[in-house]
Amino acid sequence: MRYIPNTPDDRSAMLRDIGVSSLEELLEPIPAELRLNRPLAIADGKSEWDVRREVMELAALNQSAMNRACFMGAGSYDHYVPAAVDALGMRSEYVTAYTPYQPEVAQGTLQVIYEFQSMVCELYAMPAANASLYDCGTALSEAISMARAHTKRTRVVWSEAVNPAYRRVAETNNVALGIKFDCARCPDGSQSHEALSMLLGDDVAALVVQYPNFFGVVDDVRKLVARAHSNGTLVIFVTDPMAMGVLTPPGKLGADIVVGEGQPLGNYMSFGGPYLGLFAASNELIRLMPGRIVGVTKDVDGRRGYVLTLQTREQHIRRDKATSNICTNQGLLAARATFYMSMMGPTGLREIGEASARRTMYMMDKLRSVAGFSLPHRGPHFREFLMTVPGSAEEFVIYMAARGILAGVPLTRMGLSDDRGILVALTEKRSVAEIDAYVEHAATWLQGGAK
């Protein structure tokens, strides 16, 4: 057993010192009728090589962004992860440490989180951020329960332009708290639509807007925000951090709470996890924030140091009075995001945003010239758009995959009914040649007789 150092002799000696004749005596508190009196029906342990071969065979069954040009997004994006992020992110000092309960020997993790919080505040132009939550869906859930706690109201208003996967998580997690959700249709892909505004009222705890929205559209939500605030409603922004080099940050648009998916910041798509939920809030909401928060302090010799702070908010102290049960952050993912944000700096963030957006505009322009394909949403996009194909979206995607392209996410996979709609995303990794090939194949598919 290569991970267990004690030898049979060690065990005998230890049992002797314990004062028992066998392990069985130590197991005595477990009643015989509750024992599993047979070996586990799991194959015997294997050599590392055998294990590696089996797991690699599984990995090889997947079509991934590593061997296909990936145009899929909808909450998970194929941005480039620099080698230095991987190298630092594999250091066992970060990987194999626990939650920083003993700050004297966790200054590495704690300072990284403090830098992370500082960077998230800068991205979103918000005064406070936590150490991260599980993912964007859970961050939105927590934002909503926080808005409920602050306003003592139980209605939430949002629209179809908020990622349906995030909405599903937020509904599941808040159903027991009695929160009701009103969802506006967005036939034109915009949240500026009057239908959303009409749902607001003085019984609404929170308005949730996604910016840029689920369809990639950059809505101007300022009037909507003002309308919500006039009713004492908090405004929650769901905001892609990668847009923050080019777009006005939510903090400048009146956001009370901002959540986002941190995966694009130096983390892999990894089939949906582990990710990290970004979470930022206004000053007056700090003491209601969920999750870990790191603050600066001094040690007895006057040296600068870092500790977990405002812990009286948390479950291990407040127990049934706590407003959240979360007792960890996504530490390693947050560390990777910190390494990545340090490397890209303000210039890199702007350049990646522009590179992604310019490729998106280029591709949209080209697709508009392909007969049969349409782009239903007008207005400015960021790095994603909705495309309607002349036939089955699923069949189109299969056709494209055979040509080395992961063409996008059919809306039906996200539980939406439009079986011709595909969400297409572009990052700085997509080359003009890949985009051109995509458009050519799309045209060929059409000629081949789409069903």
Place this chain on the structure above:
Amino acid sequence: MQSETQLIFEQSKSGRTGLQVPATPENLPRYTPPAGLARESAPRLPEVSENIVVRHYTNLSTRNHHIDRDFYPLGSCTMKYNPKINDEMSALPGFAGLNPWQSPRSAQGALQLMWELSQSLIEVTGMDAITLQPAAGAQGEFTALLMFRAYHLKNGNVRKRIVIPDSAHGTNPASIVLSGYGVTQLPSDENGLMDIEALKRTLDEDVAGLMITNPNTLGLFETKIAKIIDLVHDAGGLVYMDGANLNALLGIARPGDMGFDACHMNLHKTFSTPHGGGGPGSGPVAIKDKLSKFLPLPVLAKKGDQALWDWDRPDSIGSVHTFYGNFGMLVRALTYIKSLGGNGLRAISDNAIINANYLRKKLSPNYLIHMDRPCMHEAVFSGNNQKAKGVRTTDIAKRLLDFGIHPPTVYFPLIVPECLMIEPTESESKETLDEFIDVMLRIDREAGETPELLKNAPYTTPVRRLDEAGAARNLNIRFFSDDQS
């Protein structure tokens, strides 16, 4: 040389960057955000080169204690060795480059892996079905409670309370409240176990269920668990096992066989996925058939040889994670299970139990053992002997840091005064345990002879005792105190 504690922001200089973005051909359209929505002042991210970033975070990393460096006996946290192969497998391009919205057909490898892991965990727990979706133990608890709630509502019962013992983890009561229930907390009996008489008195048609950790947070197996479960079932309630301490039971006894309706397991404890300085974790929930129609969406299913997602589950509670959970942790856990096999899993628990009892026996002459009888995977002491000499458990913990050892969990469970909760895990050798015992005995001597030495410890750590109250009073949680212009 730069001060070790310099912040990355303090190394920033305008004009530096650590990332070169792929060029965009000139002929592509320029990007113009909508009027009024173009960012005016850039976020003040640090401007540093790649090598500055690498040096800074490498330096910072050396200021962490971690399991690869030395002993980490944090009770209930199961700080065991995290095999390197596991990390490498989760980073395989075929997994790391997988978008979560890919069709099951194009992601068969990932789905087959999740299926195989599911089957292994079902076998380990003796349950009928499982969800891998919860991202942490606390989320697993919450997921199971939502399923309990759905079960009762489906049967037309509006129940109001969940019962827990006073030794429960803090996440238990918090999860209960968030799932819409009230908390009834029962005192433990004189043996540190659930008080059956108190349980009988509280059980009625308002009780939706019981949450109990087994072995409990005192490291003791709940010997009357079958009776406890029967009582709750007879009252129409469901029973949840907090699986935080599953490392003691692998191949020995199974929650499903004990009669539990649901349990979570922490892959980041029992199944060796690394803790990452606080996450990511993973907290799958295994259940009995009667709860399966409430499983979170989507449910992993098989049709012939093909694994696929079943979304057609009208009674499902919904989703608790945006996608399918912390997939990278699932790859690690299955790799670990394949490496150990059924026989190796059993060996884990055997060795973890021997190691814990060895510490119990060797330390109990000097440290007050809370319950003087065989424990499972962890041993719980009170620091009251040392308190009588004028030092607190905190001082013992801080002094351990000077010897390169991470302290045990302290002041939990709440019912043990000056608590020290020690979990060595199966990863540690007898030699390491003997060194730890020597250090603990030395600290006990110091408590008697030089208590001031302990009260001012640690001395050798990157920083010394930190002013935690001051951090909360003068709140500083970001580098730039001013707002952007």
